[in-house]
Amino acid sequence: KAGVTQTPRYLIKTRGQQVTLSCSPISGHRSVSWYQQTPGQGLQFLFEYFSETQRNKGNFPGRFSGRQFSNSRSEMNVSTLELGDSALYLCASSLEVETGSGANVLTFGAGSRLTVL
Amino acid sequence: GQNIDQPTEMTATEGAIVQINCTYQTSGFNGLFWYQQHAGEAPTFLSYNVLDGLEEKGRFSSFLSRSKGYSYLLLKELQMKDSASYLCAVPLGWGKLQFGAGTQVVVTP
Numbered sequence: 001k002a003g004v005t006q007t008p009r010y011l012i013k014t015r016g017q018q019v020t021l022s023c024s025p026i027s028g029h030r031s032v033s034w035y036q037q038t039p040g041q042g043l044q045f046l047f048e049y050f051s052e053t054q055r056n057k058g059n060f061p062g063r064f065s066g067r068q069f070s071n072s073r074s075e076m077n078v079s080t081l082e083l084g085d086s087a088l089y090l091c092a093s094s095l096e097v098e099t100g101s102g103a104n105v106l107t108f109g110a111g112s113r114l115t116v117l
Numbered sequence: 118g119q120n121i122d123q124p125t126e127m128t129a130t131e132g133a134i135v136q137i138n139c140t141y142q143t144s145g146f147n148g149l150f151w152y153q154q155h156a157g158e159a160p161t162f163l164s165y166n167v168l169d170g171l172e173e174k175g176r177f178s179s180f181l182s183r184s185k186g187y188s189y190l191l192l193k194e195l196q197m198k199d200s201a202s203y204l205c206a207v208p209l210g211w212g213k214l215q216f217g218a219g220t221q222v223v224v225t226p
Contacts, residue, residue, distance in 0.1 A: 102147065
């Protein structure tokens with residue numbers, strides 16, 4: 001079956017612009033999480049959505065937002081881009097077996113690599 | 118939050134064994150994950166331990182000691198394709214994994 005699909009794979013933006021990234025989860029997976037990966041900070045959790053509701057959120061400023069649609073597809077948006085937002089943005093979906101604890105296997109997409117100039 | 122420590126880099130030769138240690142501090146424990154990430158690729162799931170002891174899965178094994186806040190990933194019969202970053206992570210609620218910085222394993226001929 002198809003994996004987690006993220007688009008676009010690569011994009012270049014300038015400071016002050018905004019960007020929208022898209023994620024299609026594995027069919028049947030209703031939980032979608034977003035992560036930022038940088039060489040300095042590693043993998044950092046942004047937020048998680050389930051049934052169109054944000055259930056969990058990491059420590060990122062309000063410029064980072066997301067949403068989930070009724071078909072479980074998700075988008076994340078970063079407004080007023082800063083140089084430090086340059087990163088690989090990874091989306092992951094899971095078949096939620098364990099509720100609440102987060103102890104579910106995440107399947108990651110290939111990521112969207114954002115460069116901010 | 119959590120504090121997760123793992124070595125930055127390890128080098129080993131083909132056919133050898135490498136053990137990657139991971140220590141963590143957590144107030145509520147819901148298991149520990151290991152993921153593998155090749156350069157430029159997505160992390161992929163390797164193992165999940167929630168009870169103490171060793172779990173073997175082919176050439177890879179993972180061990181957990183909850184009382185010591187300690188886990189390790191054991192890679193046996195190393196192959197060149199095992200060169201990758203190995204990340205340990207603890208779950209912290211819906212969709213959230215707290216990852217260590219990752220251990221870069223370099224396999225040499």
